[in-house]
Amino acid sequence: MKQFFITVLGVIVGGFLFMFLLVFLLAGLGAALGGQTDTASAEGATVLTLDMRAPLLDHSAGESLFGSAPGSVVDAVRALDRAKTDDNIKGLLIRTGFGMAPASAEELRLAMLDFKDSGKFIVAHSQGFEATSVIPYMAVTAADEIWQQSTSGFAPAGLYSESGFYGGVFDKYDAKAEFAQFYEYKNAANTYTQSTMTDAHREATTSYLNSIYEISVAHIAQDRNMTVDAVKAVLNTAPHSAEAALDAGMIDKLGYYVEVVDYVKTKAGGEKTKFKSIKSYGPKNNFTGPVVAFVGGQGPVTLGGSQDGSNPFAATVSMGSDTLSRAIKKAAEDDKVKAIVFRVSSPGGSATASDDIYNAVEIAKDAGKPVVISMGQYAASGGYYVAANADTIVAMPTTITGSIGVLGGKVALRDTYSKIGYNVEHVRVGGEYGGAYSSDEPFTQAQRKAFTDQMEDIYVDFTELVAAGRDMPIAQVQEIAKGRVWTGAQAKERGLVDEMGGIMKSIEVAKELAGIEADTAVNLRRYPRPKTRSEQFEQLLNASVEMGQDIGTLREITAIPEVQAILKARAEAEALANGQAQLKAPLPEIQ
Structure with a gap:
């Protein structure tokens, strides 16, 4: 009877989703038949827009059933490369975000510098550089002008990383973490076997964070025409008010987004200036080339x-x-x-x-x-x-x-189970390695050696x-x-x-x-x-x-x-x- 109701529920939900998806499919087809594409040309004075507040994929999967594809770093870079030779494109307006991978920020920065070299402008606006990471800020320092809302703060200070450890938890509940790692810097195993960072773990993490930090500061200094020491002085004393960031040379103007939109329109040629998202402008391919x-x-x-x-x-x-x-x-x-x-x-x-x-x-x-x-x-x-x-x-x-x-490796829970009276019995036929991946039994000596050898x-x-x-x-x-x-x-x-x-x-x-x-x-x-x-x-x-078997309560839990x-x-x-x-x-x- 239970399976019957589950099946009925599945049919109902499936039918609802079918109608839901059909509506969106028809809408998508309508948009396609209407001539909308991801590489629409710009006509007249146009400013591209890039919203960094939403996460970007590394590269997109193409068109989406529910509209345009999610934004991606690769597509944005290629779109800027196309736009630098498009006479209708006058500039780029960026809305800054909170989180981005360092390499993604760097790659977008390179594309912006190349775009600027063609004589086009870039203006960035932030409603507040509230993140303590330098990366979201570094992502936009290639802009000609950085605007910030006056009531917000400027908090970039450096880089920060956390690593969690279950070793102490497993000890408390008699769970046995058994891992093989080659070698000491393969730190993921430490998450289960340790309660604190090992020396190798801390050394490697500190090393690559320092590398990212020094590279980021150098980019910021170059883009803002400041010395590295001057940039670090601001970062080391964060957080600051927007006014203090302006005085320190980290931003150029204070203002709301509506003000920067009017400013960019004037800069691009007047009220008739149009805005087009970089995602809808997109890269343009050459179908006749090699x-x-x-x-x-x-x-x-x-x-x-x-x-x-x-x-x-x-x-x-x-x-x-x-x-x-x-x-x-x-x-x-x-x-x-x-x-x-x-x-x-x-x-x-x-x-x-x-x-x-x-x-x-x-x-x-x-x-x-x-x-x-x-x-x-x-x-x-x-x-x-x-x-x-x-x-x-x-x-x-x-x-x-x-x-x-x-x-x-694995985490063996036999002693954990015994604390609550739960028991697992085993039957093994054949070689001793059978059952080596059991989540109940620890490795035998022979299993441990065989697994480590693998x-x-x-x-x-x-x-x-x-x-x-x-x-x-x-x-x-x-x-x-x-x-x-x-x-x-x-x-x-x-x-x-x-x-x-x-x-x-x-x-x-x-x-x-x-x-x-x-x-x-x-x-x-x-x-x-x-x-x-x-x-x-x-x-x-x-x-x-x-x-059809998905229950809302489970999602809440x-x-x-x-x-x-x-x-x-x-x-x-x-x-x-x-x-x-x-x-x-x-x-x-x-x-």
Whole structure:
């Protein structure tokens, strides 16, 4: 009877969602038939707008069923590159945000500087630089003018990172965390085995935060025509009032957003000035030029298909080995493709999935197609694994990369269960390794050795692949590996990265490797092609059936912070146990 009611509920919810999605699909088709595209040309005096208050993907998945695609760093950079030669585009108006990855901020800054060099203006407005991180501020210092609402504060001070540890919790409840890590800098294991930072953990974190901070301060000083010491003096004494920030030279004018809009209109040519979001303006491709393939991978590296964030009910992103391998191989088989730009923005994940993608890159190279890696926010652990054998690796100075290492393990809860009278009985047939991943029993001595040997084999393979791909002695790789995270600038010094730059630099390198003249416009063709609206609609219909069993109360329960922390810990432990995070880098959120 219970299953009957669940089925009925599923049918009702599924039917409702079908009608809901049908309305939006028809609306989307209407917009498309009406001639609206993501690359609409600007007519007359136009100012582009970029809203940094909403999160940006690293690169977009194409059109969305519910309207335009989510904003992305790559699309914004390419749109600014297009706009610099568009006579109708007079300037750019930015609304500042609170959070952004350092490398994303850097890449947008480079695009803004290039845009300004064409003679166009940039004005940024903030309703308050309230975040203590320097990154949201650094993201807009390339603007000609920075406005700030007078009643708000200026709080950028530096960078801050937190790392949580469950070791003390597990000790209190007699849970046994059993992990193998290669080596001491592969800090994700410390989350479960330690109650405080190890010396290696603190050393590595401090090192890459210092690198990001010094690079950011240097950018700010250059953009604001100040000395590094002067910038640090303001940051070290934060927070400040808007008036004090103005006096210190960190901003240019005080005013409300409505005032800056009127100011920008006048600056661009008068009241008839139009505003167009950079997302709707978009990059414009050249369909007649030499073809360079663009393959995008962002999010954790997983087995199976990629998730592109286009599903509004589960807006996650991941780089699936099946999707990426097929895309790279298809680009390699296309005679029109002269080179491949593989954009990677991933903290890593499954070792098996990473190896599958690595192999696809090797196949492309064997087919005579140069492969250039463009690193986004991060390309660490498995994210570095997939990049290691490319012809050229391009990264931003603040890209998080490296973390050449491996970890795995489990949390055994037998003694925890006994505290509440719960008991699990086991029956094992065959080899002793059967049941090694049980969440109840600790490893036996033989299981622990076998598991550790497995992790070591992955580490040896990883370092040997890096040595071969980067043409480095294995001893040199082993010295800079050990699971340690580096910034792009640090990685370049150690031979793990070749060039500093973003997507536009990567395209330049790809053209050079393919023998395409530098001033020749290329056809940047996406692999795999973006899903059509009908394909997205079918995907959502399939998802709606599963949602029939979703209960609103469950959503409220899982929203409780304490439950979220437990679910996160469990998910991370399960990912490690099933091999989905062996090559995942521990990347704390930088604030």
